[in-house]
Amino acid sequence: MPSSNDPASLRKRQPSEEKQLHPTSGVAASGAPDGSGQDASAASASGAFSFFHGFPYILLLSLAFSLYFILPLHSPQLLPHTYALCSPSGANIYTVDNRVPRAQCLVVHGSHFLDVGSLEEVQERWATRVATAYTNIPESSPIDVRYLQPGQIVLPGLSDSHAHILEYGAMKQIPLEDSKTAQVECVSHVKEYILADPELRDDKSKFVEGWGWDHTRWLKEEWPSYEFFEQDPDVSGRPIVLQSKDGHALWVSATVLRSMEPLPEEVPGGAILRDTSGKPLGVFLDNAQDLVKRPVPTHKALEKRFSATVKDALAHGLTSIHDAGISPISLEFFRRQADDGKLPIRIYGMTYYNENADYWGDTVVKIVGAGNGRLSARSVKIFADGALRSGGAALYEPYTDNPETRGLMRIEPEVLNTIIPKFMRDGWQVIVHAIGDRANGIVLDAFEEALKIANVTALRPRLEHAQILAEADMARFGDLGVIASIQPTHATSDMWFGEERLGPERVKGLYAFRSILDHGARITTGSDFPVEGINPLAGFHAAITRVSPDSKSPHGPGGWFPEQRMTREEALRGMTIDAAYASFTEDTLGSITAGKRADYVVLSQDIMTVPATSILSTNFIATVIDGRPAYGTI
Known part of the structure; x- marks a missing residue:
């Protein structure tokens, strides 16, 4: 994990670096067109723009203005490619949009979803658009329709909220x-x-x-x-x-x-x-x-690591990853990749907080939608305690298997009560790693204290892991508007030693997913890879079954504390729309909705209806980002 923070590279940059993509047009506030990957403001901010450096850019602008007047408006040459993807056997597209939960077809126009509905509906609406808006396309021009294979389904692009x-x-x-x-x-x-x-x-x-x-x-x-x-x-x-x-x-x-x-x-x-x-x-x-002092990895070494991760992520349907605690070195690497147009996947970064460094929340500029909407870093990650596996999770009472310790807090409660409100006051989303019941209680106390000076719900604070919870603290998630960021495969890994470590009563508060949901909290899901595997369907399976991949648990094939299972709909939301909400992108990502970015995944079978024992045999057919396959074909 990161061990330092607040280098010069993270200090205040030009305002042009903080730009937000328009939720439907795909155009950055700075004027960068969708798909450009870089804009003139970035060059200006770097101090490298001069008359001679800018001369080719001026020529390109002149050419663009010339083409604008030479080519007719809405001409086919200027239109992004449009296609429909449809199921031949019914509504097999799960939109995660309550207005149209399932559909037969989706329509992609450039990098965004244009329409959702039955084949007849989208064809009729396409004909109307051609007739009224795209005046230079013959009215008889049909939409390009592609079909899923029998049994295949489509989901919104999947997110891993903690990796x-x-x-x-x-x-x-x-x-x-x-x-x-x-x-x-x-x-x-x-x-x-x-x-x-x-x-x-x-x-x-x-x-x-x-x-x-x-x-x-x-x-x-x-x-x-x-x-x-x-x-x-x-x-x-x-x-x-x-x-x-x-x-x-x-x-x-x-x-x-x-x-x-x-x-x-x-x-x-x-x-x-x-x-x-x-x-x-x-x-x-x-x-x-x-x-432990280690050498700074070279850019080449980081590229090798990044490439290995992206390859596996795209092959498993992931279109967005929330990086849970990026160091300054990692953040600068991602920024450079974004500036160079080399981010093949969306990254939401949690900037690591080092309590030994000076406070930086009022000097560091947040990154929002850099690299054509591929990189954001507007949150801070704080570690409250250690891990259950290594005996560092902070508990109210001693460990059952090691009564000499209650675990440890990595940061003092007084520091949390000072730092959390400061970051919130400066507009940062505060994300805190908390595993033990004592750590979770202390962090919830700090969030509650922050209510006195900031609207906590609007800033969407997150508790990462929220593994062991006292009954009284479960209700506070919903009351305070704190997001529970959970990793379901941790439950099926830790269930084998959980009771030995915590005892028969306290273990009931370990990975209590249903109790958190029933108290009105919003849950987002992830894997914590490389701690667990990268396949998001492993988390989906663990959340709804609470058994290992081979259908085993300490409580039998019915699941470990089966009353804490999530429904398939809740598990799907946790890795789509609720993950988007947890990263402030629900207006552009997380569901198959007209106007949103065209991120989606094609699966070989219907994970929402097949027997749970068959879920992990599902194949990923294609992963699509901004309307184009990043893995597989459509």
């Missing part, structure tokens, strides 16, 4: 997640990675980084040690840093450990794990991870 984009790409480099032992399998995977890269193999000074180890899945559940690396001659003596699956622990080699000396005895909001003699193991939890 880590570049970290997922880093995880793909070394397959640590499925390792059953630290000392043998994890080290073996690291060795294979080193030997496969000539630069790493021949230069022992180069850092080796990976992601995904999970001590709770090892045959012997124990924390690893730096000594494991030193037992293999190809691995020993190298600087190695491996991130845990949940992102809350780092495992480092002896070389890295020596470079960090002297280590402090304690770290507020974190822990340095030690053996029985007090010697560090090379494992650092939560805030103690900030002690």
